[in-house]
Amino acid sequence: MMAGIALIAFLAAHQLGASRHLGWFVAPPLVAASYLVISGIWGICFVHAMKGDRRADYGPEAVLDPLSRARMRTRAVLALIASIIIGCSFAAAFVAHG
16 A cells, blocks of 8 residues: 555656655555555564563564563564665665656
């Protein structure tokens, strides 16, 4: 869904000839779409990871092992950073292509 919104925004900005001015509005849906893909592959959620629990079938489950909790938080932060880099780099390429 988010990738579709980004694609529609990309095509609309390109057709209007305003890709240099409106190109950065493509970044937020791209960041969201890439985060959803990355977090789905790694099986993490940023909010739950920062709280120190993971989602289970019966609700949130606390992660008691400090090492495992630290790894989970690190993966969540890396997923967020990677999605921001991916979304912004595609938006920068779109604006530069203009």
